[in-house]
Amino acid sequence: MISSRITIMGIFVADLTFRTPRLPVWGETVLGSDFRMGPGGKGSNQAVAAARLGAQVTFISKVGRDAFGDLARRTCAEEGIDAQFLLSSENASTGAASIVVHEGKGENAIVVVPGACNQLTAEEIDLARNRIAESAVFLTQLEQPVVLAEHALKLARSLGVTTILNPAPATTLPASLYGLCDYLTPNESESSLLTGLPVESPDEAERAADSLLNRGVGNVIITLGERGALVRNKEITMLVDAVHAGPVVETTGAGDAFAGGLAVALAEGRDIVQATRFACAVAGISVTRPGTAQSMPKRDEVDRLCQNRPQ
Numbered sequence: 001m002i003s004s005r006i007t008i009m010g011i012f013v014a015d016l017t018f019r020t021p022r023l024p025v026w027g028e029t030v031l032g033s034d035f036r037m038g039p040g041g042k043g044s045n046q047a048v049a050a051a052r053l054g055a056q057v058t059f060i061s062k063v064g065r066d067a068f069g070d071l072a073r074r075t076c077a078e079e080g081i082d083a084q085f086l087l088s089s090e091n092a093s094t095g096a097a098s099i100v101v102h103e104g105k106g107e108n109a110i111v112v113v114p115g116a117c118n119q120l121t122a123e124e125i126d127l128a129r130n131r132i133a134e135s136a137v138f139l140t141q142l143e144q145p146v147v148l149a150e151h152a153l154k155l156a157r158s159l160g161v162t163t164i165l166n167p168a169p170a171t172t173l174p175a176s177l178y179g180l181c182d183y184l185t186p187n188e189s190e191s192s193l194l195t196g197l198p199v200e201s202p203d204e205a206e207r208a209a210d211s212l213l214n215r216g217v218g219n220v221i222i223t224l225g226e227r228g229a230l231v232r233n234k235e236i237t238m239l240v241d242a243v244h245a246g247p248v249v250e251t252t253g254a255g256d257a258f259a260g261g262l263a264v265a266l267a268e269g270r271d272i273v274q275a276t277r278f279a280c281a282v283a284g285i286s287v288t289r290p291g292t293a294q295s296m297p298k299r300d301e302v303d304r305l306c307q308n309r310p311q
Contacts, residue, residue, distance in 0.1 A: 004267035006050050007132045009060040009125065009140040009152050010043010011117040012086070013095035014068040015292055017252075019103045033103055039075040039293045040097050042141040042168060042256055049260025049282065049296040051079045055267060058082040058131050060152070062120045068094035069116075075293065085128045089116035099252055106250045106287065112169075117144050122151045133159040136267035139259060141166045146173065153180035162266060166259045167194065179216030183266070185259060187223045202239050205230040219272055223258055231276050240276045243284030245305055250287065253295040257286035260296070281305050
């Protein structure tokens with residue numbers, strides 16, 4: 001294993017997770033079975049995932065001067081994440097997410113308020129220029145404004161750093177952004193929104209991937225839940241199987257586990273198929289546990305699982 005440096009930009013929010021036997025409808029109150037608060041936000045979750053897998057991780061974000069901001073800094077310290085560019089806002093509070101989990105199915109519904117991270121500026125991202133330049137991979141998402149994601153991807157590409165965009169939550173993107181993505185990792189619904197095509201089968205995922213490649217993306221990996229992930233570029237098309245690591249408890253952190261695992265594997269020099277298999281294993285373990293950041297596995301767990309599977 002190579003200890004690689006990865007820079008991740010994204011939001012930190014405090015996850016407020018409610019488990020319930022069923023989701024309420026508008027105007028209804030249901031009794032839940034459990035409540036937990038912990039660190040969250042796609043960028044933060046992906047940073048935790050990558051750090052637990054052995055990478056040297058720098059996290060770019062912005063939080064308020066409040067209890068949730070203290071949680072962000074404490075999380076970075078506990079996970080060994082470089083928080084030099086976790087900046088503080090003087091007038092905005094740290095974001096929060098309400099996560100409602102169906103206790104039987106493990107499915108979830110989420111409302112995210114990014115909070116202070118929406119105040120992050122291009123100039124503040126540029127402060128991390130040298131750290132990004134030292135990185136093997138730069139990873140970001142779309143919970144902060146799209147214009148900031150584009151600015152950061154452009155900066156990373158100008159420095160010769162491999163870029164990954166996890167286009168979540170789903171939104172439309174400017175044409176100029178696609179060519180900045182060495183790797184684009186949408187799920188089915190995100191792929192459909194980006195391309196205007198249905199994505200309900202591997203064949204349809206291939207057509208959506210082609211649409212994204214034609215817009216300038218280098219490599220497309222469409223995650224397909226329990227069916228695995230479709231890998232497609234100009235040379236390769238492969239459906240990589242999902243990894244079953246045990247009964248599904250909660251799927252909330254699966255996408256972030258996959259993104260963090262992919263970034264680590266690519267930073268260590270694995271090819272796209274090997275990296276996707278590794279990422280599927282990370283996500284496969286994550287869904288067997290409750291929570292988001294809390295569900296991210298350690299490197300030895302993933303290595304043991306991969307060693308016991310045929311390649």
